Amino acid sequence: MITVPSAKNTHSTYDFVSRVLEHQEFICAQALKPAILPRTDFEDYVRQRIKDGPQDDWLKTLDLFHLYRASSTLGAVIEKVETLALESLPPEKLQGLCQTGLSCLLEGPIAYKEALSAVYRKNAGERPYYSVDLAQLYKWLRASHDEPGLETFSKTTREHVFRTYPIPLRKEVFGQKPSRQEWFSLYEARKKSGFGRVFLKKLLGHMTGENEVEALSRTDVHIDELAAVQAFWESLMSLMNAASRLGVNPTQIKALQSKGVLKMIKINSSLRYFEKDEIARLLEKLEELPSELPDKNLIPINEYCRSKSVPLAHVIDLWVKGLLDGGLSRGTGNSLQSIEVDCNLCCHKAGQVLACDLELIEAAKYLKINIAAIRKLRNGGQLIQIFRRNPDTNHLKNYITRESIQEFEKLYITLGQMASLQKVEPIHLARRLDRDEIWPITCAGAFVRVYDRHVIN
Structure with a gap:
């Protein structure tokens, strides 16, 4: 196949004999140096059909032109060819597309649908559209779906579109409207369910066990999912x-x-x-x-x-x-x-376990000291404070780190902890320590009833 220079007038383009005679020298020169293209399975399949007739498969109703268009457009969709004008591609590229498309088609309608589903899953857009995903295939079928021999192929493609994309009941796809809407866009699902867009995504993600990234990447909602999410919400x-x-x-x-x-x-x-x-x-x-x-x-x-x-x-x-x-x-x-x-039942709670970072009031309870002393120890560097977002209010909250409390307990002991161990009132123990001239640690100039373990022994 060669391309001759363009004609000056549109009607001259269709005068085949005149075009050949006008460019005879160019055509003869090209014939002397032909470009031999390697044989492909697509060409072998076409030769076999010309010789023996259509095989007994789901492609038997397609004539050779339809077979070529189906193979080339499907190959372009699978390989994500950007141009819609496949005729402008180099012959080698077009051969490769036909080979890719036919290989998929020969495996049957199920493999064909799976190939289209794989294209849908690879879509990186905010919301997939079948006219964009199917691109060249959609352009061809939209214009040719009602031609004789294409009924089965158009029906199979249409079933995939109805099963995969949110198609309104009033929308025609290759000559037919859906009898039941299986998928809704998030806008439609939001209107039907009453949930916010992000909330609906995360609610579905919670139900299906998806992480937040997967949940937020959702673009459509199946009709069964919509019913399930409403039932789940009613159960809370x-x-x-x-x-x-x-x-x-x-x-x-x-x-x-x-x-x-x-x-x-x-x-x-x-x-x-x-x-x-x-x-x-x-x-x-x-x-x-x-x-x-x-x-x-x-x-x-x-x-x-x-x-x-x-x-x-x-x-x-x-x-x-x-x-x-x-x-x-x-x-x-x-x-x-x-x-x-x-009233005689004994169900005293177990002692507080240091399993994580503690809020200031929890740290005071754990160390048996008041919260003002916790702040003094924090300011003095004996305890380390961090900020973490409160899951109930989304506000930042103060915490004393578990590691700093553990390090603190290795070096120091509070008056309340000693009183609890000795089963005495803290005030009596404090007076006895003062009489024995055992003094609390210095804490950046502040007074706290915290003692060095080596001094207390």
Whole structure:
């Protein structure tokens, strides 16, 4: 194949004989030095069809021109050729595209659909469009889908488009409209579900176990996913609603979540959500408690927690684990506040464990010293403070690092820790230390009841 120079007039282009005679010398010169192209499987397949007729496969209804167009356009789509005018490509490139496309087509309609799906998955755009992904293939089929012999090929391509892309019911694709919309764009899904765009992505990501990057890269929502996400959302309740349902305050709900009694779910912000079924199971367990224990001295759970200095969440945690059987009963009401506890029941909480960085108030409780002393030790360099974002408010919060507390305990001991070990009141121990002239450490000019371990011995 050679290209002769362009004609001056459009109508002259179609006068084949005149064009040959006009450029006879050029054509003869080109014939003396022909470019021999290697044989390809595509050409062998075409020769076999010309000789023996169509094979008994799903391509048998395509004539040779349609076979060429299907192979070349599919090859261009797979290899991501940018130009839509394939005729402008070099012959070697066009041969390669035909070879790539035919190899896929000969494997059958399932392999053809899988190849188109692979093109969809590789799309790097913010939102994929089938007219962009299919490019040359779409351009050809849009103009030729109703030609005889293309019914099966057009139908197979159309099925892939309807199954993969969000196509409105009013939109025609290769001559037909979808009978059912399987995919929605995020704009349509947002309108149908009432969720925000980012929230919907993260909610779906939570349900499918995707990480945040994968969830935020989502561009479409399947109709089944939309129904599932709405059902999942209906199964959750907010922190305030969970607290109201259980008859406790939000801080106690967070404590129950920290203990593992309740499972917390976070989607997009600092808001916490809880499963309605989990709340219902906890209330069902409450209903199973006996209404009275004749041989026990029962008091309301709030009164018990105050008298024993035990958090309500700790009591509930032990009860759920089955460690308080026979010591609890159900009073009036249908919330956790209706629980009555044997006043002689022992459920003291375990000591605080240094497992992570602590807030200032937690560090004060752990070291048995007041929070003002924690700030003085921080300013003096004995403790190290860091800032971390609070997951509930998204505000920065102060923490004392676990490592600095461990290093502090190797060198120093607080008055409260010594009093706890000796089971005496801190004020009496402080007077005795002063009488023995054992003085606290100097802390950047501030006074704190912290002592050097080597001096205390």
